[in-house]
Amino acid sequence: MVFSSPIFLFWFLPLVLFCYYLVDRKYRNGVLLFFSLLFYGWGEGEMLTLMLVSTLLNYVFGIQIQNATVASRSKWILFLGVSANLSLLLYYKYANFFVDNYNFAASHLGIETVTWEKVILPLGISFYTFHGISYIIDVYRKHTSAQRDPFKLALYISFFPQLIAGPIIRYKDVQDQIDDRRIDIPLFASGIKRFVIGLAKKILIANIVGRIPEMVFKMPESELNAYWSWLGVIAVAVQLYFDFSGYSDMAIGLARMFGFRFLENFNYPYISQSMKEFWTRWHISLSNWFRDYVYYPLGGNKKGKFRMHLNLWTIFLLNGIWHGANWSFVIFGIYHGSLLTFERIGFDRVLNFIPRVFRSIYVFIVFALGDVLFSIEDIHHAYAYYCSLFDFSAPDPFHRIHLYLTSEWYFTLILGLILSIPSAEFLFSQIQNIKRKQLLETCIILLLFVLSVSELANTSYNPFIYFRF
Helix, strand or coil: CCCCCHHHHHHHHHHHHHHHHHCCHHHHHHHHHHHHHHHHHHHHHHHHHHHHHHHHHHHHHHHHHHHCCCHHHHHHHHHHHHHHHHHHHHHHHHHHHHHHHHHHHHHHHCCCCCCCCCCCCCCCHHHHHHHHHHHHHHHHCCCCCCCCCHHHHHHHHHCHHHHCCCCCCCHHHHHHHHHCCCCCHHHHHHHHHHHHHHHHHHHHHHHHHCHHHHHHCCCCHHHCCHHHHHHHHHHHHHHHHHHHHHHHHHHHHHHHHCCCCCCCCCCCHHHCCCHHHHCCCCCHHHHHHHHHHHHCCCCCCCCCHHHHHHHHHHHHHHHHHHHCCCHHHHHHHHHHHHHHHHHHHHHHHHHCCCCHHHHHHHHHHHHHHHHHHHHCCCHHHHHHHHHHCCCCCCCCHHHHHHHHCCHHHHHHHHHHHHHCCCHHHHHHHHHCCCCCHHHHHHHHHHHHHHHHHHHHHHCCCCCCHHHHC
């Protein structure tokens, strides 16, 4: 079940809201936990037990870490807890990758291969595993107390707005909200607004623009040329941003409807002036997670330049691997680690002499080029695609493009590029100076919802890229 599906919009969400506000406050956590488990079990019934086992393990490890009277004992418990979480993640997400690569090497070396039944990847395992790891580490660091109520910890892990695709929420940031939330009409209204904006970003921009890379990336290598390939690169960057930031907006909006306040996950990354700044604006919760739980423990930038660059490469390699069990994601991590190293060894000083708009164009292009690896996981095809970016030999490429692309796709792509910078915020800020601004804003939100639902009714194309992560 996805947030942008009719069954969620018109059945699941209204039912949850009705039950949540119908019952007494002391039962509301129970209502949210029940519906969160139902939400996950709807599409992942056989994997629900795995998530519950993961939650139970972290509950036990958290209490044992806090109860440990000797520092060395708590450190060993933490080690076991992190190892248990990573073991589940490694098996369910990466076992197929390891076995496939072993069999590939074994077949070329004349070694006996392994017979293997493919492991099914559980939805959201990367996210709820990172939730669990951050929880027990924060208990160890005494940034938060261990939760004694297993149902409250289960709600933190399984809360449906952030369960499948984040953002990654720290337990310490929502601990008080789990214990005590009050009905707040302005917060609820802002949640509806934020949810609808996210829905519109997903349905009206990401889904429509996504048809372009869907078509271009599947083209035979012999038909690719620079015009097609650059169009695909630009389109996939727009699609990925509106797809994931739209989902994050919906998650933040849903949380507000139930009294929770989640931190922001995107902050107009395409206006960044460097790739270093970009990663403080894109998927902020993941970047902060790797910073606090990997980069800083490795020493950060406090142990010399060589260690700093090594630590950067490490976190971006892990970032790439976190996104998927494929060599394309490994290359993605190495690519971004190299970009940050390149900037830190001197290119950042060159960027300072370039006008701001061209710095943002640089960020957009280098990130968009890396996005190809998200859509083309076959390394050989990806290599051919990158080569085609410099093939300008097609005699009449635009004629064929116009045969395939509709004016709606062109318009939406341009609109997406405009809205990926704070242009919409500027327009909404102008509403503040208009009489009856609240009525106008409500009409805009209602119009976006109607257009989104209409688009949903007219098409079955409704992918979500980050579900596979």
